[in-house]
Amino acid sequence: SQKIEQNSEALNIQEGKTATLTCNYTNYSPAYLQWYRQDPxxxxVFLLLIRENEKEKRKERLKVTFDTTLKQSLFHITASQPADSxxxxxxxxxxxxxxxxTGTRLKVLA
Amino acid sequence: EPEVTQTPSHQVTQMGQEVILRCVPISNHLYFYWYRQILGQKVEFLVSFYNNEISEKSEIFDDQFSVERPDGSNFTLKIRSTKLEDSAMYFCASSDPSPSSRSKRGASDTQYFGPGTRLTVL
Incomplete structure (x- = not known):
């Protein structure tokens, strides 16, 4: 059956560092992959979309990669800020x- | 900036009662969606709606659920006889697909979510 896996544990990082979040999927051949942010x-809220024929997409401090062979997308936030939590x-x-x-909870520590 | 609105923000009901959750999508959008999120769990797709009919629905969206666009602005989700397990946050979303954003393998249009209605079934 189709499955999406994101780090279930919270990710804590120091302000100014790069946060990297992982999304792995199985039994899927997605044409698109989107990343959203959700506050409690x-x-x-939509952040970025990447297509299967794109390796990387950037928007300001955000970067998404999409590896259809590994069936994985990585989401990076550079120069992270507490507001990115x-x-x-x-x-x-x-x-x-x-x-x-299921989402990954990110906490950026000041 | 236009936004999706939902009412009420919180609905409390007794088990077995009918509830109607209301949404006003962004005015020029063509696709409408309902999702639910049980506390602490993931966002789950319920249904999508286009051109006055359901275009996709999930296994969750059984005969207890129905959707309607009763006029040009509102989009509603009705739960006929609520159960305890229907307690969740319900999100409405809308999107405005461009001609190139739809293919046989999904859509690349951006969905705009409303703030949600928290439904509590007692």
């Missing part, structure tokens, strides 16, 4: 049923 009690969700898309991973 709020709806997800949130849960980050990945959503590989193969159909029009949008499936989200």
């Amino acid at each position: 009690g709020r709806g997800p 949130a849960t980050y969700l990945c959503a590989p898309q193969e159909t029009y049923k949008y499936i989200f991973g």
